Amino acid sequence: MYHLVCVNCGTTYPADEILYNCKKCGHLLAVKYHLDTITVTKATWEKRPLSVWRYRELLPVQIEPVSLAEGGTPLYHLKRLGEEMGLPHLYAKHEGMNPSGSFKDRGMTVGVSMALQLKKKSVACASTGNTSASLAVYAAKAGIPAIVLLPAGKVAVGKVAQALMHGAKVISIRGNFDRALEMVHELCLTHGLYLLNSINPFRLEGQKTIGFEALDQLGEIPDRFVLPVGNAGNISAVYKGFLELQEMGFINRLPMMTGIQAEGSSPLVRAIREKLPEVIPELHPETVATAIRIGAPVNAEKALIAIRKTGGLAETVTDTEILQMQRDLARKEGIGVEPASAASVAGIRKLIKEGMIDRDERIVCVVTGHLLKDPETVIKQCEPPIEINADLPSLLYALHL
Ligand code: F0G
Numbered sequence: 001m002y003h004l005v006c007v008n009c010g011t012t013y014p015a016d017e018i019l020y021n022c023k024k025c026g027h028l029l030a031v032k033y034h035l036d037t038i039t040v041t042k043a044t045w046e047k048r049p050l051s052v053w054r055y056r057e058l059l060p061v062q063i064e065p066v067s068l069a070e071g072g073t074p075l076y077h078l079k080r081l082g083e084e085m086g087l088p089h090l091y092a093k094h095e096g097m098n099p100s101g102s103f104k105d106r107g108m109t110v111g112v113s114m115a116l117q118l119k120k121k122s123v124a125c126a127s128t129g130n131t132s133a134s135l136a137v138y139a140a141k142a143g144i145p146a147i148v149l150l151p152a153g154k155v156a157v158g159k160v161a162q163a164l165m166h167g168a169k170v171i172s173i174r175g176n177f178d179r180a181l182e183m184v185h186e187l188c189l190t191h192g193l194y195l196l197n198s199i200n201p202f203r204l205e206g207q208k209t210i211g212f213e214a215l216d217q218l219g220e221i222p223d224r225f226v227l228p229v230g231n232a233g234n235i236s237a238v239y240k241g242f243l244e245l246q247e248m249g250f251i252n253r254l255p256m257m258t259g260i261q262a263e264g265s266s267p268l269v270r271a272i273r274e275k276l277p278e279v280i281p282e283l284h285p286e287t288v289a290t291a292i293r294i295g296a297p298v299n300a301e302k303a304l305i306a307i308r309k310t311g312g313l314a315e316t317v318t319d320t321e322i323l324q325m326q327r328d329l330a331r332k333e334g335i336g337v338e339p340a341s342a343a344s345v346a347g348i349r350k351l352i353k354e355g356m357i358d359r360d361e362r363i364v365c366v367v368t369g370h371l372l373k374d375p376e377t378v379i380k381q382c383e384p385p386i387e388i389n390a391d392l393p394s395l396l397y398a399l400h401l
Contacts (some may be wrong), residue, residue, distance in 0.1 A: 020189075052206055054209075060110070078090040084332075092335060096368070116142060129158075136162060147193065157374070185197070204240065221362075228343040262316065290340070313356060323381060336371030342367065
């Protein structure tokens with residue numbers, strides 16, 4: 001049905017070999033299906049509920065999946081913001097509406113199911129927060145232990161709360177995410193835990209369904225698909241999914257894959273701008289959008305291809321632009337997202353101002369995580385509640401009535 005293939009040297013490995021990198025050259029692996037043997041039709045998919053598992057023929061899981069009804073997230077037309085920007089066809093796919101409040105659940109339903117399929121007894125990840133929350137949730141559902149490594153003091157409180165409450169063993173390291181990932185990778189290789197960061201090629205399989213769903217919801221191929229980029233797994237996953245649909249003859253062109261990074265944490269954007277063959281890691285990434293505070297995106301190799309091959313773009317946004325868009329989405333569209341998520345739409349606002357994109361384009365921005373993930377950043381931006389005595393005159397006074 002499928003095997004693993006190195007994206008650099010093309011070496012193939014059997015599907016049940018537990019590997020995170022090519023044994024020959026050390027580069028990333030991808031899941032390769034024998035698409036000519038997959039006979040599913042669009043009509044079959046359309047009969048099923050909108051969810052990750054609608055597309056199960058293009059997923060590697062062969063057991064009953066560990067599932068909490070992930071995917072099936074809303075695609076909103078950004079009418080007001082689109083009008084302001086002069087973009088009549090601007091949409092947001094709200095991934096904050098997943099079970100744990102981020103798109104990571106799409107990857108974890110598949111990843112944790114694969115852990116069971118491969119007979120692994122425990123799972124682990126490093127995380128800027130959302131991956132750890134999602135892993136904790138799905139490990140709980142599967143009934144297996146999870147270990148998560150977080151950069152101390154740099155994870156939004158809602159995400160830590162989730163990881164703790166769902167019963168993961170939570171370790172905070174005095175170092176950044178990039179270091180946490182190196183450590184957990186080593187731990188998994190030496191101690192047999194199943195690694196569920198996005199270098200795990202199976203996890204990305206679940207995430208590609210964001211693109212499939214958006215296509216089904218829009219009823220046509222978007223011209224541009226925009227994602228906030230941290231480790232660059234999600235943009236790579238969505239691109240891979242579109243390629244598969246094209247190979248199966250379901251679509252005849254690919255959206256322009258567009259990645260947005262925070263200015264203080266933007267090695268991928270730099271590589272695209274300067275036409276570098278590979279990303280040069282940033283040693284001290286910094287941004288208010290802690291979810292994408294990542295200096296060495298492990299999936300950069302795949303993401304560079306996704307952007308370059310589709311004629312896409314990569315752009316940075318400042319923390320101020322991110323927070324302004326977080327407020328605008330909340331107040332003008334009723335869409336509550338965490339800062340990293342606002343980066344995709346903030347990026348479009350910048351690109352349209354710069355004249356880099358066409359006003360007629362159909363644009364899908366993925367907003368990746370829920371507002372409540374990071375309540376502290378929300379509270380800091382808003383006026384506090386007005387506290388009054390419990391009587392009507394005080395209320396009228398407070399309301400200037
Ligand atoms: N948006 C949010 C809310 C995220 O949590 C992440 C990544 C991204 C965007 C970027 O996605 O890494 O695939 O490019 N969060 C990871 C984590 C790193 O540990 O939760 P990417």
